[in-house]
Amino acid sequence: MSGHVHRDDLGSRLGMWLFLVTEMVLFGGLFIGYSYMRYRYPAEFHHGGMELNATLGVINTLVLLTSSLTVVLSIVAVQRGEKQRAMALLGTTLGLGLTFLVIKGFEWSAKFHHGLYPNSAHLATLPPGEQVFFGLYFTMTGLHGVHVIAGLSVLSVMLWWVATDRIRQDRYIHLENSGLYWHLVDVIWIFLLPLFYLAA
């Protein structure tokens, strides 16, 4: 399409929202599985939830929520033409996202340490409901973690684009869409927190 540049910010945003719908449905499949299993094994899910560290879960929630705020602020900064501030805010977001992953990593390794991972010898001795609980826990937080990593990669590119002026005052749809994606990652976590950490 040489010479013909088509630009439709509203269209791009619509496309992004549609993509977010597919992401929600993707997790929706897991939520269906979760609801069914929890209905089947209420007591086991209660016990499973007790094994998780709710404090760390809540701290991680705060970390992610704050990172969502900094993304929004960076968009506002770009709209106002404040490049340095936008870059600082995006950098903060990246830092917070990494913090989330580090905390998550500690949690997971603690679980592994206690032998609470799929197919482990210890897990096999627990009642079936708890085995499913941990299967779901690792699947859902793992898939969420993959989304965090994807979001961080996208936001790193955005940081680079802000630095090189590909994103600027009159052209920031990519940053906006990346922000939307980051909010989605955030929202999914807000559902995961009560379903697992507060299940007890």
Next chain:
Amino acid sequence: MSGTHATTPEPSYLVDTGTRTGVLAWLTTTDHKRIGLLYLYSMMTFFFVGVGIGLVMRLVQLTTFQKLITAQTYNALFTVHGVIMIFLFVVPGLPAIFGNFFLPILIGAKDVSFPRLNLASWYFFIAGAILAVLSLFTGGGAPDTGWTFYAPFSLKTGTNVSLAVFAAFVLGFSSMLTGINFITTIHRMRAPGMHWFRMPLMCWALYSTAWIQLLATPIVAITLLLVILERFFGIGIFDPAKGGDPLLYQHLFWIYSHPAVYIMILPAMGAISEILPTFAKRPIFGYKAIAFSSMSIAGVGSLVWAHHMFTSGMSGMALMIFSLLTMVVAVPSAIKVFNWVSTLYKGSIDFQPPLLFALTFIFLFCIGGLTGVMQGALAINVHIHDTYFIVGHFHYVMFGGTGMALFAALLYWFPKMFGKMYSKKAIYASWFPMFIGFNMLYFGMMILGMMGMPRRYYVHLPQFHTMHVIATVGSWLLVLGLVIFFATLLYATFKGEKAEDNPWGGVTLEWTIPSPPPLENFDVIPTITRGPYHFEQEEHR
């Protein structure tokens, strides 16, 4: 490009005008028409691989050939036949080929909303296809689970299910991205004056299809991902020993895969709704009824999935609700059929090859659809579940429906896409063996199913043999017809006569531009002042 002089005609999209030429120009194109052709070529290749496998499977039922094919190979054959035909041909078929090529033209746009994403979708498609082919030769050998990958067998089998499932996952991505692209295009790119109810019905069909792609595909994506995780890490969600439930797999799988049936058939119905008015030379009967029935199929079709599981073990209440909903979903399909037939009534019928195949579609689809309603009845379902009746039924819908509609669409739009006309006589000649062979093969299967022949069996009892022979001979005729059909079209792309801009006297936007269309479709974006099927003849009446 939009600023070129009005006096020199724009070069066709088939001519390389960019900096890249030849194959490279095609592989890096963002032109929706070229991407449509890329899909066409790749899908037709897979289609013929699938046909070949089907042919071999029929030969196995002539017991003399069982020396060549072992039972394990037979299991792999029906799995691969299903995977190729479903994921590489029927599901993406019409939307990816004709949706890409004609959606922007039908709504008066220069391209889709996201041309680069469109190309990326094709690469996802090809990547998925390559992975699917790789899964046949690597790991533990070709998967033998059937295309449905039912747990727990898919979790236990030593064959290469993980890679095949991952291939389907990647193909799902392609499908979803195309869906996003089409919805955005229809919302944002319609020409001035192209109101929702002035859109050709193909656009409505593609629009409802895109929504199903968007809302259903992620479910199968996560389900297949769970199969992979289960195989590698043993997370236990489908494993009863660990508290999981294999039935959950079936539910999740069909939550996608039943709506996927409508992904397959809706664009086919859209194409038929384009073809009939053109050859009846009158506006489609019941435009809004057809448009809304597409949307209601998309809606109700999402709520019938468990009719694939009537014998899997569900509560009586669930069985009855799903049985009822299954019968309800037949209503919008029937609305379409009645409207198509009414369109033909008192039309000035111009009998041409596309119309022949469109009528074949209606005939075969009715058989497929009505046998579908039969299976929705619980008592009958128990008798025919997992028999050849099911196989016959869905081939009537998938091949007799979507396949024939795809052929009809190909015949209808071929002159526009390539600027060449094919030999109509050769097409008529291909129709006879195709039609007769088709019915021998698949009606034969339905009779076999009624007699009690289970599907996916390597051997059969002596009382089924005669019918198996008839079906197998039918498969030869069918393939003969297919070969003549595609040889004719292939010949026409090279040696065909030059086609006129509007060989059928159609009135939708694609017939107002040259054949083949110029790179940017329209010199000037048209302004639309009336509905899509406006025939002058009709006005004079």
